[in-house]
Amino acid sequence: MDTITHTLFGIGIYKAVNKENMSKKEKQALLFTSIGASQIPDIDVISQLWDTTGQYQMWHRGITHSIFLVPVWAVLFSLLNSLFFRLKNWHFFWIAFLAVFIHITSDVFNAWGTGYLEPFSNVRLTFGTVSIIDFVIWFLFLIAFIISKTAKRIKEYRLFRFTWALIALHVLVQSVQGYILYEQHKPHYEQVALSASFVPWNFSIIGKNGDTVDIIQDSLLTKGRLIYQLQSASDNDLEELFKQNPKARTLNEWSPFVVVVNNDQQFGIYDPRFYRKGQSFLFEYIEKTQK
Structure with missing residues (x-):
């Protein structure tokens, strides 16, 4: 978090x-x-x-x-x-x-x-079932703070214990939904990862088959929608990348799976779980020398 x-x-x-x-x-x-x-x-x-x-x-x-x-x-x-x-x-x-x-x-x-x-x-x-920044948790604490200041007859420690119970329930509901979606998509891919959205009960399912990586937005209340389909240059030898950029080796070991990028400008890898608007937050690469 x-x-x-x-x-x-x-x-x-x-x-x-x-x-x-x-x-x-x-x-x-x-x-x-x-x-x-x-x-x-x-x-x-x-x-x-x-x-x-x-x-x-x-x-x-x-x-x-x-x-x-x-x-x-x-x-x-x-x-x-x-x-x-x-x-x-x-x-x-x-x-x-x-x-x-x-x-x-x-x-x-x-x-x-x-x-x-x-x-x-x-x-x-x-698990990937709760967002790193979970606004539901923020909201529950905010409501508890407001009530504690306005409703003096309620014991503060009891109010916050109840709030903790609601947070635990929220995490449980999120995780059950995420698990169900993960299991639904798992048979269709060689590798699958899950990432919770900032919007409650919404998830990104990242599935990999060969060199193709799909990022699907899904929930139990809506039909899954393919947001991105990425191509990985997986047949490239990554040792030279790891040699020039040691962070890339660490990222490769750390991530469930990566997308390999090899174009005229860059050679690198990124974690598709953090892919937003055409780029990933976790991207390690080397610049190619222009001839």
Whole structure:
């Protein structure tokens, strides 16, 4: 998910805790823990500062997003609470544990995926059933914030716990629909990937047969529509590309499958899941020397 959504997750966790018997210091520690732990897996973005071999695409959402690091991050925030707030309470460990777990697990549901099982597996786990920026989640939190300020008779922590239940239901409904569509299209292609649209209940199905890649817009309520049909120059040897642009090798390993481009100007590969308006967000290439 994007940074704003992860921040909202942290605030949502803070709001969902009953703070009636907490001191001011405990509330401060709770806010620090819930928001900080909701963001900490993305600390891997700093790795691009020393990336000289084009590995950042694999490092980002890699080991820091592993399910096996959840208790490690939780211990870290327990120590930070002890250091900064002089508080030693297992309650904060479990808040951090929950916040990190929500972060890394929610990232699995979008097309970018995570190294959820690293270091025991370098497979990029991705469902593609929830958009990276999910406006439904934003809307649900916004409504909860408004109600919490206007309806004082409602306990804030109960309101936000109910909001969390609605978010979980939304993710479940999205994922069930995405799974059904994936299974419907799977028999027609050698390889299939799924990417959720910004519009709820709408998906892009990316299917590959040989050198042809179809991008289909579909939902359970509408008939599937072919948006793009791409041709991949798959018979080209990619070693020279990988040699000149190491990021291309990483992208090839990271993506479920790629489209190979070989024209008069460029030789490269891109991930068709992020193909919009004639180009992909993830495109690694080399420029050809003009004669």
